[in-house]
Amino acid sequence: MAVFQDTAAANPGRSGHHMSVEAGRVLYDTRARLASLFGIEDPLRIAFTLNATMALNIALRGFIKSGDHVVTTSMEHNSVARPLRWAESMGVGLSIVQADSQTGQVDPADIIKAVTPSTTLIVMTHASNVTGTIMPVVEVGEFARSKGIALLVDTAQTAGAVPIDVEAMGIDMLAFTGHKSLFGPMGTGGLYVRPDLEVESLLRGGTGSRSEEDVQPEFMPDRLESGTPNTIGAAGLGAGLRFIEETGLDRIKERKQELVERFLEGLAGLGGVTVYGLPNTAGRLSVVALNLDGLDCSETANRLDRDYDIMVRAGLHCSPWAHKSIGTYPEGAVRFSFGYFNTDDEIDAALSALKEIKGG
Amino acid sequence: MADRIVTFESVHGALKAEKAIREAGLKADAISVPRRLSSDCGIALRFDVGDEGAVTKELSQHNISFRGIYDYEG
Numbered sequence: 463m464a465v466f467q468d469t470a471a472a473n474p475g476r477s478g479h480h481m482s483v484e485a486g487r488v489l490y491d492t493r494a495r496l497a498s499l500f501g502i503e504d505p506l507r508i509a510f511t512l513n514a515t516m517a518l519n520i521a522l523r524g525f526i527k528s529g530d531h532v533v534t535t536s537m538e539h540n541s542v543a544r545p546l547r548w549a550e551s552m553g554v555g556l557s558i559v560q561a562d563s564q565t566g567q568v569d570p571a572d573i574i575k576a577v578t579p580s581t582t583l584i585v586m587t588h589a590s591n592v593t594g595t596i597m598p599v600v601e602v603g604e605f606a607r608s609k610g611i612a613l614l615v616d617t618a619q620t621a622g623a624v625p626i627d628v629e630a631m632g633i634d635m636l637a638f639t640g641h642k643s644l645f646g647p648m649g650t651g652g653l654y655v656r657p658d659l660e661v662e663s664l665l666r667g668g669t670g671s672r673s674e675e676d677v678q679p680e681f682m683p684d685r686l687e688s689g690t691p692n693t694i695g696a697a698g699l700g701a702g703l704r705f706i707e708e709t710g711l712d713r714i715k716e717r718k719q720e721l722v723e724r725f726l727e728g729l730a731g732l733g734g735v736t737v738y739g740l741p742n743t744a745g746r747l748s749v750v751a752l753n754l755d756g757l758d759c760s761e762t763a764n765r766l767d768r769d770y771d772i773m774v775r776a777g778l779h780c781s782p783w784a785h786k787s788i789g790t791y792p793e794g795a796v797r798f799s800f801g802y803f804n805t806d807d808e809i810d811a812a813l814s815a816l817k818e819i820k821g822g
Numbered sequence: 823m824a825d826r827i828v829t830f831e832s833v834h835g836a837l838k839a840e841k842a843i844r845e846a847g848l849k850a851d852a853i854s855v856p857r858r859l860s861s862d863c864g865i866a867l868r869f870d871v872g873d874e875g876a877v878t879k880e881l882s883q884h885n886i887s888f889r890g891i892y893d894y895e896g
Contacts, residue, residue, distance in 0.1 A: 474833065475832065477854065482865075487837055506834050506835060679832065681831050
């Protein structure tokens with residue numbers, strides 16, 4: 463990002479001078495790395511956004527039409543829940559498929575059962591941001607494709623954490639954020655739209671292309687990418703993607719599984735702790751939601767932060783539906799999420815901190 | 823030496839093409855689109871006339887749509 467700011471901080475795609483072209487190349491390079499990571503054939507089908515929330519809003523607002531019916535799950539983040547509730551208030555049909563209260567898992571058969579003749583879209587998270595439960599996207603994708611129903615997947619939790627292939631998984635639209643497991647800076651994210659799928663733009667103008675015309679271009683990414691993009695952010699995201707390529711997604715995934723396994727094993731030995739979601743590491747990300755019996759989640763989080771310098775997120779995690787699904791609404795839970803750079807010692811420190819808080 | 827230029831739908835397409843052409847071992851320079859061709863504020867790629875066949879082959883192989891190919895009047 464520092465190199466970018468010094469050498470190429472001109473507006474990409476607006477001018478023919480060398481700094482502008484270099485900025486455009488930075489954007490394209492990051493787009494191409496993202497395409498490669500997600501199994502996308504044409505990098506230009508990816509439009510940059512500020513985050514996954516913006517990508518999801520563009521997809522939902524730009525795809526759903528009045529009279530459509532949409533199927534979603536009870537594990538969605540409110541970046542999906544709120545736009546869908548808004549759409550519902552505008553006359554769109556909505557079915558919310560309930561997850562299992564123990565595991566947070568959604569049965570693909572329940573999604574299939576919820577589909578009606580007017581269903582045009584299924585939208586689901588690839589993994590819950592509360593329980594870390596990985597959802598059956600492949601099964602749903604196969605069904606959706608066979609019925610000509612579009613599938614929008616929220617990969618905020620999974621992009622860079624587990625392998626994703628839009629073709630193999632039958633994904634028509636994919637929303638991602640750069641600042642989590644893709645090791646990018648905040649203010650980066652994007653939306654992939656399959657070729658021939660029509661998504662209307664929320665914003666118009668400022669594409670740098672077709673300057674003589676008063677209508678928004680219909681080609682990607684310009685159609686969904688209005689205004690000067692966060693190009694310095696894209697440079698940072700590109701560096702994050704290079705790190706993933708060099709390290710290997712499998713190695714990153716394996717390491718995070720080791721960390722979460724160590725943590726789950728330690729928790730089992732503590733007693734007096736309720737852990738939500740799947741019981742072991744299979745089918746879950748390195749996200750663990752828990753509560754210490756008899757202690758408010760915010761109190762646990764405050765003491766972890768104040769006394770141990772351990773930062774977790776307490777509350778509802780922007781996902782009231784998911785907390786209702788697992789029985790932690792409105793109290794919430796304490797959520798630990800581990801990254802590739804966390805160490806075994808840090809896991810052990812978190813476990814002993816929880817033990818002390820529980821004891822005192 | 824005569825040169826030709828190719829224009830695209832967008833700068834993003836032009837830069838995708840630039841990468842594909844360069845990776846094929848051919849030369850391509852990104853330049854501002856001449857005003858006589860388009861009022862777009864985008865860029866075009868300038869290449870050697872002798873490479874025209876190879877350049878268009880790369881574009882079609884990579885499914886890159888372009889708007890037109892013209893003589894470069896530098």
